[in-house]
Amino acid sequence: MTIHLYGIPNCDTVKKARNWLEAKGRDYTFHDYKKEGADAGKVAGWIDAAGVDTVLNRRGTTFRKLPDEDKADIDPAKAVSLLVQHPSMIKRPIVEHDGDTGGGLLVGFKPEEWEAAF
Numbered sequence: 001m002t003i004h005l006y007g008i009p010n011c012d013t014v015k016k017a018r019n020w021l022e023a024k025g026r027d028y029t030f031h032d033y034k035k036e037g038a039d040a041g042k043v044a045g046w047i048d049a050a051g052v053d054t055v056l057n058r059r060g061t062t063f064r065k066l067p068d069e070d071k072a073d074i075d076p077a078k079a080v081s082l083l084v085q086h087p088s089m090i091k092r093p094i095v096e097h098d099g100d101t102g103g104g105l106l107v108g109f110k111p112e113e114w115e116a117a118f
Contacts, residue, residue: 033087
């Protein structure tokens with residue numbers, strides 16, 4: 001199984017997710033938004049699969065600091081643009097995985113969902 005985990009290393013939820021994977025003996029590739037940025041194609045794919053409201057973190061300080069016009073009328077195209085400019089607004093972590101039984105996308109860290117996926 002291939003696991004790609006996307007996030008920011010100092011995020012507490014990303015730390016929990018990484019610890020969970022390591023405790024389960026799962027190898028993964030980590031993509032650090034701070035160093036590597038966010039790819040528009042990937043972000044668009046996540047939004048297509050999970051929806052804007054799942055991928056966009058509206059509760060974080062980065063989103064709350066945006067001008068009101070940026071926060072209004074967010075459709076998928078606008079969300080991709082905002083998330084590429086401000087990857088810290090992507091809900092964390094995001095995991096893409098594949099294996100013998102197919103693949104999937106996990107947004108956020110919920111151990112029960114991760115148990116079912118892995």
